[in-house]
C-alpha cells in the first residue's frame with residue numbers, strides 16, 4: 001500500500017496539525033509497517049503555474065480532445081503531479097484552517113491535479129469521479145472551534161470544501177479529525193484538544209488500510 005501525505009502547513013515542528021498527524025502515522029506503522037509513505041509538502045515544492053497555456057489545456061480536455069503539441073510543455077509538470085496523486089492507494093492531508101478554509105498552497109495543488117479525463121469526467125448524467133475505492137484522512141487544526149455544536153460552525157468552509165472537491169474526483173470515504181480550538185481558549189485547552197485528537201488519529205491510522213490489505 002502507498003499513502004500520499006500532503007502537507008499544507010509551512011510550520012514544520014511548530015505545527016499543531018502535524019503533531020496530530022504524527023499520531024496517525026504511529027498507528028499506521030503499528031498495523032502496516034510495510035506501507036510506503038510519499039510525502040508532498042505543497043508549501044515547499046514549486047507547483048506548476050496555471051498559465052494561459054495550462055488553463056487552455058484544461059478546456060481542451062473538457063471538450064474531449066487531446067492536448068495539442070503547443071500545450072503539452074505547460075502540462076508536463078501538471079501530469080507528473082496527477083500521476084503521483086493517482087499512484088497512491090490512499091491519502092492524508094494535513095492542513096490548518098486559514099481564513100475559514102484551506103491554505104492557498106493546498107488550493108493551488110487542487111487546481112493543478114483536479115483535471116478532467118484524469119480525476120473526473122462529465123457524462124450525460126453529470127460528473128463522474130475517476131478515483132475509485134480510495135480513502136482519505138484529513139487532519140486539520142483551527143484557532144477557533146467550528147464543531148457542529150459551536151456558533152461558528154457555519155463558518156467552516158474547510159471541511160465542506162475538501163469534501164466537495166475530492167468528492168468530484170470520486171473520493172467519498174473521507175474522515176476528518178479537526179483539532180480545535182487551538183488559540184481561542186488558551187494553552188490548557190490547546191494541549192487537551194491536541195491529545196484527544198492524537199488518540200483519534202492513532203486509532204484511525206491503525207485501521208486505515210486494514211480493510212484493503214485483508215482482501
Ligand SMILES: Cc1cc2nc3c(=O)[nH]c(=O)nc-3n(C[C@H](O)[C@H](O)[C@H](O)COP(=O)(O)O)c2cc1C
Nearest residue numbers: 009015016017096097098099100141142143144182
Ligand atoms: C493565515 C492564517 C489564517 C488563519 N485563519 C484562521 C481562521 O479563519 N479560523 C481559525 O479558527 N483559525 C485561523 N488561523 C489559526 C490556525 O488555524 C491555527 O493556529 C492552527 O492550529 C495552525 O495550524 P499549524 O500549527 O498546523 O500551522 C489562521 C492562521 C493563519 C496563519
